[in-house]
Amino acid sequence: MATAETPSNGLRPDLWNEKGEFQRPTTQFRNFISKEPGARFPPSRDRYHLYVSYACPWAHRALIVRKLKGLESIISVTSVHYVMSLTDSWRFCTPEDNLPMDDCTPDPLHPEFKRLKQLYLHANPDYQGRFSVPVLWDKKLETIVSNESSEIIRMLYTEFDEFLPQDKRAVDLYPEHLRNKIDEVNEWTYDNVNNGVYKCGIAKTQSAYHDAVTNLFTHLRYIEAHLEGQSGPYYFGSTITEADIRLYVTIVRFDPVYVSLFKTNRGMIRFDYPHIHGWLLNLYWNVKAFSDTTSFEHVKNHYFMSLTMLNPNGIVPDGPVPDILPLEDLW
Numbered sequence: 001m002a003t004a005e006t007p008s009n010g011l012r013p014d015l016w017n018e019k020g021e022f023q024r025p026t027t028q029f030r031n032f033i034s035k036e037p038g039a040r041f042p043p044s045r046d047r048y049h050l051y052v053s054y055a056c057p058w059a060h061r062a063l064i065v066r067k068l069k070g071l072e073s074i075i076s077v078t079s080v081h082y083v084m085s086l087t088d089s090w091r092f093c094t095p096e097d098n099l100p101m102d103d104c105t106p107d108p109l110h111p112e113f114k115r116l117k118q119l120y121l122h123a124n125p126d127y128q129g130r131f132s133v134p135v136l137w138d139k140k141l142e143t144i145v146s147n148e149s150s151e152i153i154r155m156l157y158t159e160f161d162e163f164l165p166q167d168k169r170a171v172d173l174y175p176e177h178l179r180n181k182i183d184e185v186n187e188w189t190y191d192n193v194n195n196g197v198y199k200c201g202i203a204k205t206q207s208a209y210h211d212a213v214t215n216l217f218t219h220l221r222y223i224e225a226h227l228e229g230q231s232g233p234y235y236f237g238s239t240i241t242e243a244d245i246r247l248y249v250t251i252v253r254f255d256p257v258y259v260s261l262f263k264t265n266r267g268m269i270r271f272d273y274p275h276i277h278g279w280l281l282n283l284y285w286n287v288k289a290f291s292d293t294t295s296f297e298h299v300k301n302h303y304f305m306s307l308t309m310l311n312p313n314g315i316v317p318d319g320p321v322p323d324i325l326p327l328e329d330l331w
């Protein structure tokens, strides 16, 4: 099993504004894989590699889409170790780490690299930003295509369809008739829920925390009411869309991590939000792309062992037990 790395509290001061509110830095590699003639990054079999962490909600988006679209044999994956250093970011696994999930290996493309930051600096020796996951890597040009999950997932929707069987081409996570609604939901889900939990956890003042947690729970109530009004099991009724993926990655981490570590404890999904809970259990238990990419061991160990400014001794709580309730508990 893994050994914890030495924690450090060297968080960058620009993560907070003058009110003590958390602000997420913007992402820097923003290229697109495209079928357009002459594109610098054309779709190709076995040219692209995804670096992720199973712990990270943003990387989790890309893992789910890769599975839903059946791209496993076209885009390979490596997951970093779940303990992230606050100063040096992620490291690659060693063969001895023996973590759950198959892709936790040394970097297969650059076996000499110990840390993810070496990959970034290999792509751009002058790079000054964060060394975050996910990273979509181009094996041919030896560079980063993108490190922005919201854009990576969209590249996977259709650009690789020529390599896929008909049933996987037909998976449309951003259908034309729902695009406006998905974009609208994305915007407020990102700000109030996906990033909203971080605003609670990483707030530096009581008032920043209070405002963030009030806002988060107001939006959970909106989502609960929205899901109650749907005729199918997904965010927009009968078909899975990007809205499900982007919400799932936060909701599945909510009870096991955010409630305690980020103090989002005005309620729990399993006890207080029956429609969100039903929606979550259905995705987890009935859609393999969601459960196959969810590792509670990575998730819990990452947050509680890495965010040492919130949890200095790195103790990982036992509960809630179980990490996610069985489907029978719902119906």
Ligand SMILES: N[C@@H](CCC(=O)N[C@@H](CS)C(=O)NCC(=O)O)C(=O)O
Residues within 6 Å of the ligand: 026, 027, 055, 056, 057, 058, 059, 089, 090, 130, 131, 132, 133, 134, 147, 148, 149, 150
């Ligand atoms: N905008 C990025 C955010 C990704 C992100 O924040 N990833 C976190 C892990 S959950 C990370 O790798 N952080 C490392 C660091 O900041 O050093 C995306 O959505 O792709």
